[in-house]
Amino acid sequence: MSDKKYKALALLSGGLDSVLAVKLVREQGVEVIPVYFESPFFTADEAKQVAEKLGWKLIIKKLKHSYLKVLANPDYGYGKNLNPCIDCHAFMFNKLGKMLREFQADFLVSGEVLGQRPKSQNRIPMNTVSKASGYKDLIVRPLSQKLLPDTKPLREGWLDKEKLLDIEGRSRKIQLALAQEYNIKSYLSTGGGCRLTDKHFCRRVQDLMDQNMWKYKYVKFLTWGRHFRLNEKTKLVLGRNKNDNDALEKLITENNITLLADDYTGPLGILMSTEEIEQEDFKFSAGILLRYITEAEGVCRVNFFQAGEKIMQITVEKLLDSKTRKYLL
Template identity: 40%
Template sequence: MERKKVYLLFSGGLDSIIAAKLLKNLGFDVVGVHITSPFFEKDLEKLQDLANKLGIELKVVEAGDDYLEMLKSPVYGYGKNLNPCIDCKAYMLKKVKEVAGENGIIATGEVLGQRPMSQHLQAFNSIEKLSGLKGRVLRPLSGKLLPETDYEKEGVINREKLLDIRGRSRKKYPEILKKLGVNIEELPTPAGGCLLTEPSFSKKVKDLLEHGELSWENVRLLKIGRHFRLGNCKLIVGRNREENKRLEEFSRGGDIVIKVPNVPSPTAILRCKEEPSVELLKKAAGIVARYSDAKSEKEVKVALYKNGKLFKELTVEPLFDTKEFSVTG
């Protein structure tokens, strides 16, 4: 009998490891499809090493601008923060479907009742509807507890071979792993880590949305430094030498790079939609001075650069009360 391929949404977490091994033991060739973006990044070398140990193929798919469009207005809304869990899962399954083709078997490592927003029966139904995969998402970890999939009806997979895991408890996992023959040192914890579930990061993304600045480049910038909103300008202030270096690398034509010369100082970039006023520049310079080693001085000379050239020097008082400008509050 010809071996069939299963395209498994593969995070590299414990649940997807169990799903991969279970499906492989059932005679399927498993292709782990990993979706990556600045919101949920994994070490791809380690992920490939894990796939090799499991004996599965790995395909990495990068989320595109269509993900950002979804994030602006998700059909099923957001969770506690800016996490569109149902729409996000549907998006990922659409990407798996693109890899698998119309007739490919699609699976996930989801567990019934494990996550309050996206892993219950109603959510599963919504995800399948939104992704255009009604009845065609195999969830082998909870398969015995879920409605029969088309794959079971077609005799592609035996329902009795699926598992009946429910909820957040992982007491059964050591026994399951042993039965499946999983022998991987330092097994990962259950997958997670989406930055959109984190309150402070969500506030920074929301700020981008509100100012029409949502792009992958700006999302990557959210991971660096302290973020301030000054009118229609965004000020990002480095917190250490490494962040200072990265901010320099992110700066582009039109950005203003701000530093305090002659003392240890953060590097900051000021990105504006229109030419900033002198008053706004002074506020930005005052914030940068506040985080420099000259912060105890009454007046600090601050240098502003454009395209690598000094274009203005301002003498300002360090600005300590920055709460009203802070993106995270």
């Protein structure tokens, strides 16, 4: 290995494989900066906790418009649900590669394991990901690198290949043994939990794609609350609890129309549409909101707000579950 101090950027999901990948490269004297790409489908919260416990500084970057474009039209198709894993991985490596200059780093690291996931982590898809990322020759996968073609960091001696691993397959035995050896106790057992693999969540995703609402300003709300499709143009989101209400509130901009019951504590609603919202939709959304307030009975008042100002008050009858259920996504 040469004397130069090398620097790498690593994709950190928070799962054990990604933690070990960072560890293995650090063991060779390379400075490794862990990076998490956050989107409306996977948040950095858990990876952040893992990094904190390990004493690592995690760089978090948000994926927005360009990532949504990839999801809507993936070159390599979807997995079981709306998870375009090959395109998604390639996109993340591409983003990471573009950060090399900013961080004055030399190469990229990932915790992928050969043969661990049948569709996205076999030899061919892994090679496809590398190629499509535009940074093929700079990617190192320390857990399986001995079984993969040498990339520049190995050819040039920036890393000692002999100290990297040859893990293949779905068994976690070697990784768990390594975790013990390195005394690593902080990692996620699920590897981060991407909601694009959840069939129920994907109904909401598909709905936005179908209704020409596949834009970050709508997509950012997908993770929280109950979602109702009122008609082709308009949908309603309602917080299910305080946690949802708080999260939704943080995402609201002055363009959003929100609704709250006048006399009761309850869900925060957000009404969104691709066209001007009609009076009928205001009324209907108010009736649905009241459905989720147990104490509300009969006719009640609901207030609508925009940019912090009250824009309207509507008095409507609380709707029955049987009238609202079929609009739920």
